[in-house]
Amino acid sequence: MTKPLDIVFLGLSLSSSWGNGHATTFRGLLRALNTLGHRVTFLERDVPWYARHRDLRDPDFCRLRYYGTVDELCRKHKRVLQRADVVVVGSFVPEGRAIIDALASLCTGQFCFYDIDTPVTLARVAEDDCDYLARRQIPYFDVYFSFTGGPTLERLKFEFGARRAEPLYCSVDPEWHHRSGNAIEWDLGYLGTYSPDRQQTLEALLLEPARRLPDRRFVVAGSQYPHDIAWPDNVTRIEHLPPAEHAGFYSRQRYTLNVTRTSMIAAGWSPSVRLFEAAACGTPIISDRWPGLDSFFPTSAIQTAGSADDVTEILLAKSDRARLRMARQAHSLVLARHTGTARAREFTSALTQSRQIRPVLDLGVESAA
Known part of the structure; x- marks a missing residue:
């Protein structure tokens, strides 16, 4: 124009x-x-x-x-x-x-x-x-x-x-989403409002790994979760996280988890804003699998998981060097292609x-x- x-x-x-x-x-x-x-x-x-x-x-x-x-x-x-x-x-x-x-x-x-x-x-x-x-x-x-x-x-x-x-x-807006300098507090975190069709995946990819790895720390931030969910003791709950606090939240995670709604998985090519926010903050991502994901993040820039075994293996086996190399590639991709501008x-x-x-x-x- x-x-x-x-x-x-x-x-x-x-x-x-x-x-x-x-x-x-x-x-x-x-x-x-x-x-x-x-x-x-x-x-x-x-x-x-x-x-x-x-x-x-x-x-x-x-x-x-x-x-x-x-x-x-x-x-x-x-x-x-x-x-x-x-x-x-x-x-x-x-x-x-x-x-x-x-x-x-x-x-x-x-x-x-x-x-x-x-x-x-x-x-x-x-x-x-x-x-x-x-x-x-x-x-x-x-x-x-x-x-x-x-x-x-x-x-x-x-x-x-x-x-x-x-x-x-x-x-993503790079002025809002960037590495904050906070120390790592959690091995794996998730940010998202409660959704029934995401809950089973959150259970498999975060809550079950938390139970298997009691010495590791996890976090779930988001509103409207039912009161009867049995959160493991090593999972921190944050009821609501305003956008101004997202960068600090991602920066305190070794990995962040992306969970996609069932309808979005079926359609494919539906990236969550959380993917771009986390990548802009330099936080390595573990995502569920869906068609089209590799058109946004090649396999060298993201980890995918379909079970608690997959997540547990990533958390235990991936070296910090490899983890950060993956995050740097995702960061470069997002700043080049997925900004608000x-x-x-x-x-x-x-x-x-x-x-x-x-x-x-x-x-x-x-x-x-």
């Missing part, structure tokens, strides 16, 4: 990272867009559960505004939305279907969707059980940006009718390529979902 853009995002939450991995992704992308000279506004539904846990109330890289209802959004922020060069609606936005219908008629610039949950979204859309996106709405968007790449992009176009599907993976440039490049006369759309009101 040769001129600064006015870009409006509507996402799950920018202000709160509590149980909300979207916040980290949006913050990195928006900060980079601002650095590149674009003007960014983020519109967020004002809901009590995020209001109670806001850790970014006044960002210096965008305007953050709130709304209460779809009607208030269109009335209070009408001029901002109409003047924008680009409006991007994110996945899991409350009342997303109604918002998309309203904005498709209101917006005069490019209209895009940013799906940070693509496999989940497509499964729900296929069953007509998605409250933030309808199948009929997918062709509305000039670009459907997807957190998942690989074959899913072809599905979006040929099965769901997306006019243009582009990967827009998560990213790299993503912001990919985002604006896709907008340039997709600029076209928008087709006349069928914006009829759908039946109640």
